[in-house]
Amino acid sequence: MTDKLEKYWNMNDCDAADKQEGLINGYELFNLLIIGGVAFSSLFLSLTFAVSLINFGALLTFTLVNLSVIAHYYFRKKQRSIMGTIWYLIIPLIGASLTGLFF
Numbered sequence: 001m002t003d004k005l006e007k008y009w010n011m012n013d014c015d016a017a018d019k020q021e022g023l024i025n026g027y028e029l030f031n032l033l034i035i036g037g038v039a040f041s042s043l044f045l046s047l048t049f050a051v052s053l054i055n056f057g058a059l060l061t062f063t064l065v066n067l068s069v070i071a072h073y074y075f076r077k078k079q080r081s082i083m084g085t086i087w088y089l090i091i092p093l094i095g096a097s098l099t100g101l102f103f
Helices: 002-011 016-021 026-041 047-076 082-101
Strands: none
Touching: 047 082
C-alpha cells in the first residue's frame, strides 16, 4: 500500500515541502475557484434553473462517457471482434442514444 502512495506522490509536480505542509498547487486552486464561483452563483439562481443545469450536466456527461468508450476501445484499441463490437460499439451507442433522448 505504501508503494502505491509513494508512486502517487512522485507523479505530482509539487515538491516534498508542499506535500508535508498540505499546500495546494495551481491546478487545485483553479478548480477550487471554479467550484466556489459556481456555488456563489447559486445565490442568484432559481431552484428550477439550478436543477435544469444539473440535469443537463449529468445527461451530457453520460453521453460523452459512452462516446469516449467507443472512441477509445473501438477506434483506438481496435477491439473489433464480435464481443468487442457488442461491448464497445453497440452497447455504448444504445446508452448514448437513450441519454440523448432526454435532451
